[in-house]
Amino acid sequence: MAASSLSLNWVSTTSCKKLNLPHSKELPRDAAFCLRNTITCSRETASNDESNCKRRLLLLKIGALTASASLLPASPLFAEEIPKNYRAFVDSADGYSYYYPADWREFDFRAHDSAFKDRYLQLQNVRVRFIPTVKTDIHDMGPMEEVISNLVRHRYAAPNQVADIMEMKEKTVDGKHYYTFEYELTSPNFSTTSFATIAIANGRYYTLIVGANTRRWRRYRELLRVVADSFKVLDI
Template structure:
């Protein structure tokens, strides 16, 4: 059952290659939230490098397809319960469509976590603040 508190649209779980959990809008497929984690020997996000370098490499070499133009809009660092997080906003533009997203990355429990929440550019203005709440609320719990 869908809970509006946790998902700002009508969610439907779906398989998204390379992600451990993903949900999308039932009607607008390119609005989605997805989480991925991979094993790592790193203990903290700072071990990956400074935020500017990490975000640039991640957006340009992992998130963007070769035919997409990248615009990184904002980067923020926060610490919560002793864990460090990088959260950033970016746009991807291709000949057929444009989208915007927030991503939050962190390291904990021997895993590198990535949360990405995004929407088509034409809906971004209306959903941006709600999606920012989702990105900022991401926390890695000790297990």
């Protein structure tokens, strides 16, 4: 999940799993976008040559993405245009997608499959995880109010936190059911407010959480709601 880095001794790798799509771009959900060309820079490469080498790799990646977008057919994955100032994250291998603010950066969040955060506000982030389950639908977990209350108060809240649930709703998209809810966790020194969306598909229980410091929640609430509402599970 961590973003790849370049050093004085690197080799480009082939990636067929996750796609970050910019505003207004789309690719089919079953597309296997692979960079198969390999460029190598040795430790003895001079600084100018190293820069040229990196530039060639960047151009190669851009060219491959452009070619893939033009050759592959249109997809209903994003039937609506990606909202302005957002990007789309698509994990066709693990079966989910969502939007995130375009200026956020990818980072590693322990035990999660993907995560992005504001570059300046560390508590303002989105993360997704999934675990195996024998259930086939979110309704199998029980009534919405009971499921969400149990999650927030007994799974999300730490022993020293007070949990408060402000909103909960259910929606159905393409025959798949989702619970989305807003909640606040208050600690002695600070509090956070978040949206969470949960769903079950592909033998997995998926959870997306996007949140911020409670002091900033009113300002960023609607921006983060777009992220929570955009979460979709895909057939794999």
